[in-house]
Amino acid sequence: MNTKLSMKRLLPAVLVFTVMISAGWLSAPQQVQGQEISKSGTSAAEFLNIPVGTRATGVGNAITASVNDATAMYWNPGALAMVRERQVHIEHSEWFADLRHNFVGIALPIPGAGTVGLSVSALTMDDMEETTMQEQDGTGRFFGAYSYAAGLTYSQFLMRDFAIGATVKYVHEQIWNSSSGGFAFDLGTTYVTPFDGIRFGVRFANFGQKLNITGKDLNVPVDIDRGSAGNNPNVPARLETKDFDLPLLLQVGLAWDGVKTETVRVTLMADGVSPSNNTQSVNLGIEAAFFDELFAVQAGLPDLLLDDRMFEFAAGGWVNYELSGGLGLNIGYALQSHKILGVTNRFSLKVKF
Numbered sequence: 392m393n394t395k396l397s398m399k400r401l402l403p404a405v406l407v408f409t410v411m412i413s414a415g416w417l418s419a420p421q422q423v424q425g426q427e428i429s430k431s432g433t434s435a436a437e438f439l440n441i442p443v444g445t446r447a448t449g450v451g452n453a454i455t456a457s458v459n460d461a462t463a464m465y466w467n468p469g470a471l472a473m474v475r476e477r478q479v480h481i482e483h484s485e486w487f488a489d490l491r492h493n494f495v496g497i498a499l500p501i502p503g504a505g506t507v508g509l510s511v512s513a514l515t516m517d518d519m520e521e522t523t524m525q526e527q528d529g530t531g532r533f534f535g536a537y538s539y540a541a542g543l544t545y546s547q548f549l550m551r552d553f554a555i556g557a558t559v560k561y562v563h564e565q566i567w568n569s570s571s572g573g574f575a576f577d578l579g580t581t582y583v584t585p586f587d588g589i590r591f592g593v594r595f596a597n598f599g600q601k602l603n604i605t606g607k608d609l610n611v612p613v614d615i616d617r618g619s620a621g622n623n624p625n626v627p628a629r630l631e632t633k634d635f636d637l638p639l640l641l642q643v644g645l646a647w648d649g650v651k652t653e654t655v656r657v658t659l660m661a662d663g664v665s666p667s668n669n670t671q672s673v674n675l676g677i678e679a680a681f682f683d684e685l686f687a688v689q690a691g692l693p694d695l696l697l698d699d700r701m702f703e704f705a706a707g708g709w710v711n712y713e714l715s716g717g718l719g720l721n722i723g724y725a726l727q728s729h730k731i732l733g734v735t736n737r738f739s740l741k742v743k744f
Contacts, residue, residue: 395402396511397499402429407466407579409416411528420600423690423735424496431670431698431699432668433635433668434635434636434637434638434667435564435571435601435602435635435636435638436495436538436562436564436597436602436637436638436666437638437668438492438512438514438538438540438564439512439540439562439575439587439596439597439637439638439664441484441486441512441514441527441638442727443462443465443466443482443494443512444458444460444462444465444466444494444723444739445482445483445657445707445709445722445725445737445738445739446458446460446462446589446678446687446689446705446707446709446725447462447466447728448534448691448705448707448725448726448737449678449688449689449691449705449706449707449708449723449725450632450660450676450677450689450690450691450705450707451674451675451676451690451691451692451704451705452662452664452674452676452691452693452705452726453598453644453660453661453674453675453676453691453693454466454467454644454660454662454676455467455529455552455579455592455593455594455642455643455644455662456581456590456591456592456644456645456646456660456662457590457592457644457646457658457660457678458470458592459473459474459739460474460480460498461474461476461478461479461496461497461498461508461510461741462480462494462496463498463508463544463546463556463579464496464498464508464510464542464544464558465494465496465512465577466579466594466642467556467557467579467580467581467592467593467594468544468545468546468557468558468577468578468579468594468652469546469555469556469578469580469581469592469593469738470546470554470556470579470581470592471498471506471508471545471546471556471562472505472506472545472546472548472554472556472581473554473581474498474500474506474508475500475743476500476717476719476743477497477498477499477500477511477743477744478496478497478498478741478742478743478744479496479497479498479741479744480494480495480496480497480498480739480740480741480742481494481495481739481740481741481742482494482495482703482737482738482739482740483633483737483738483739484735484737484738485735486514486735486738487729487732487733487735488516488618488732489516489517489546489557490514490515490516490744491514491515492511492512492513492514492516493513494510494511494512494513495510495511495512495715496509496510496511497509497510499676502539502688504547505545505546505547505548505556506544506545506546506547506556507541507543507544507545507696508542508544508545508546508558509541509542509543509544510541510544510558510560511539511540511541511542512539512540512544512548513537513538513539513540514537514538514539516535516536516537518533518534518535519533519534519535519536520532520533521533521534521728526577531742532736534566534567535565535566535567536565536566536567537564537565538562538563538564538565539562539563540560540561540563541560541561542558542560542561542577543558543559543560544556544557544558544559545557546579551582552582552583552584553580553582553583554580554581554582555578555579555580556578556579556580557576557577557579558576558577558579559574559575559576560574560575560576560577560696561573561574561598562574562575562602562637564602564604566604566608567606568605568606568608569605569606569607569608569609570604570605570606571602571603571604573599573600573601573602574599574600575597575598575599575600575637575667576596576599577594577595577596577597577598578596578598579592579594579595580592580593581593583671587647588647588648589645589646589647590646590647591643591644591645592643592644592645592646593641593642593643594640594641594642594643594644595640595641596639596640596641596642597637597638597640598637599637599638599640600637601634601635601636601637602634602635602637602686603633603634603635605632606630609630609632610627610628610629610630611628611629611630612624612625612626612627612628613625613626613628614626615629618625624741636667636668638666638668639642639666639667639668640664640665640666640667641664641665641666642663642664642665643662643663644660644661644662644663644732645660645662646658646659646660646676647659647660647721653683654682654683654725655679655680655681656678656679656680656681656684656699657677657678657679657680658678658679658680659676659677660674660675660676660677660678660691661672661673661674661675661676664694669697669698670696670697671696671697672693672694672695672696672697672700673695673696674689674691674692674693674694674695675691675692675695676689676691676692676705677689677690677691684707684711685710685711686708686710686711687708687709688706688707688708689703689705689708689725690693690704690706690707691704691705691706692704692705693705693727700730701729701731701732702727702728702729703723703728703729703730704727704728705726705727705728706725707715707723707724707725707726707737708723708724708725709721709722709723709724709739710722710723717744718742718743718744719742719743719744720740720741720743721739721740721741721743722739722740722741723737723738723739723740723741724737724738724739725737
């Protein structure tokens, strides 16, 4: 057997194994006074965990190994290399409690040199009126809050069936006059195995700076000697805030086209998720496409085995329209059912040109 060829075939497995080992500690529970804790809700920028893409949402987020459009910039940067045409993806979701989640991604293939992508995701809300202990009905002053992440992605095939990619992004959170921000990166790989075309994907997300909120809203007047009279009771001071990690995450997925003919494709998907701010879980999904990818329907079960699981199921679908001049449109819809907060709806428009 050719030694060089054998090493090339082993390269994907070696890289994937290295990523998995390096991140295997993410969701290992900590011991506090003999009791295990999951670290749930202990990270900043939780909006980074809101899913992107109606297709991904529809299959219960079990998409790491089968994402094939501009949303790969979120789910698996390595898979962006599979995008063969210029593509713009626009998406809107009415999230919980009057929050809005939006995503815009642009993928630009470079012949012979991989694929470049630009993306922005944002969580926004309407302004709220300030309340205080003295004015609990409102002070007449309003403030806003929002979060966003802007990223640059590059992906390239290292060999015919194996691609790798990375995203560098800036993460920012703002509330009134205080904010936090920092840089992070995602790493992803995708590999088409020789076993019946089963696809294998790995996503390592949100590795970067800790966030610390600062701003003039943290400035407060303090009386440093309340027991003395005649001193200055309004000494300028600033509240100290702690550093918080980003929600580091490892996601490993498999996808298999169990049925694939000219008229029908049925893909089964499964992902294992290991986050730094929660316990491990499994996502399962299925997608059925018809008439040479004219339209498709999906269903999924996210967060299986997760402690205090809240999302019960997901479903969705998309339709393709091929227009003249090489222009193509894809319109998608997905819903997620939350055990307590109800259903969220997500809409997407993808333009290929």
